[in-house]
Amino acid sequence: MRHLRYAVIATALVLSGCSATPTTWTHPPMAIPYQPSLQQQIQLARIEQILQQPNIPQITLATIYYDRGLLHDSLGLRDFARLDFNKSLTLNPNQPDLFNVAGVIFTQMGMFDSAYESFDSTLDLAPDHPYAHRNRGIALYYGERYDLANDDLLPHYQQDINDPYRVIWLYINDLKFVPQQAQSLLQQRYVMSDKQDWGWQIVRMYLGDISEEQFVTDIAESSDNNEQLALRLTEGYFYLAQRYQQQQDYSTAVMLYKLALSGNVYEFIEHRLSLLELSRIFMAEQNAAPELSSLSE
Template sequence: MATVLAISGCSTTSTQWTQPPMAIPYQANFQQQIQLARIEQILQRPNIPPTTLATIYYDRGLLHDSLGLRDLARLDFNKSLTINPNQPDLFNVAGVIFTQMGMLDSAYESFDSTLDLAPDHPYAHRNRGIALYYGERYDLANDDLLPHYQQDIDDPYRVIWLYINDLKYTPQQANTLLQQRYTASDKQDWGWQIVRMYLGEISEEQFLTEIAEQSQSNEQLALRLTEGYFYLAQIYQHNQDYPTAIMLYKLALSGNVYEFIEHRLSLLELSRIFTTEQNAAPELSSLSE
């Protein structure tokens, strides 16, 4: 039987853990390595048309990004944009990377560029809303996240991000709104288990046990644990249980699912927590003197 993560006590008391469920971390597969080699061969050819060259750099940037090679991905994206600046998808990806790095003004500009070029882009409003949330501009985040949710009320992740923002924007109504949106949904996607956990319909142990026991492959296990640990960490962080949140964010990173927004934002959250602790340390030491 798969081992599970067991939590005893509430987030304001000591937390006891058993071994958490984990997946074998993603590794660069043979197909990805072959794809990189082929792109390198193509780039050696003379007289590549500019539009084709821009696409090649963009594709290689996506491949580098999926392998966690962020700096190489940014170099490729910059080359692609220099050749062809009319690429809304590229601006969207760049905005996500800027958000992960905490460069929020650059993220806003990238998402604005995406929407200028493609007003109906399927993800730019959500991604800009998330960036605005991290910029503590909760009202503007709601202006992006709410219409995005209304376009597909059966997408649990749209509901989850609205809830995360609502905890800051309208904290007294957050749980009520979450319940209403859950009731209005078709409840079909696996991600609704995260919402059920938030609502208290299932325990954290039940939530993680289901992931460990019902995942059909290591790949599915890695994907679901990346999401599960990240969104569980969000609640502990909201309740100011930072040691538990840090542990959960590290677990979210452990599967190497670099492409998932939850993996990217786990890095951002850890950086923000550590920065807050470092800034608070001098104040605490001066108080103790």
């Protein structure tokens, strides 16, 4: 990760109103966006030099393309990353981690059937893969297959009940799967946890134990450097946007998803899914526009 000078741009945040009234946001906290580091640029140059060498073993070449794909992906160069991953898979199809990354990318693109197949391949090759069940559960959630998403997300949570993000994704799916029980289940899982990870602040915000203003102000005031600030704001704004989207306050959700993207934390699932959410909201608006037009005639 890049280590940049700590800075907060416009740290005051003002929230007023509730879900039924417009929300006023003034000067939300922002981090200096991530930029390609010197180390990353050197890594790319070294890989290019290695690829010029003759007679590289096929398995080694597959690893090199995979590593370069990860590097391109971390820089937000998704198309270059996909090209590298495809080359790597052609050379060595026995790569569960690569299938997992491919599934995440397919999810971001809204290609859910391809995502399911990729995660299935990961789990066929590595049944105990640490992230494939969560990522497949998220893809199933976006594919509106909430019962199947629960089948992945619930066992994943049970493997580590102290991971707040496992609890959060279960809650997001529960809002669709068992909406009347979602809040009480979230409360139960919070009580059972050790509450040590910073991510539990997101759960506290969802439970109403802290206000949205407290939540975002805490991120700005407790982050030790710009890297930590960028990471936490990416998460914080995404999960805040989820809340407003559930309330059908799409204008505020769009603004928050854009703020989640502003730190350039390309590797975070919250950055990837912010792009997906924005595309889905805009597509829904475009599809609704002709209907509204016909009603006005």
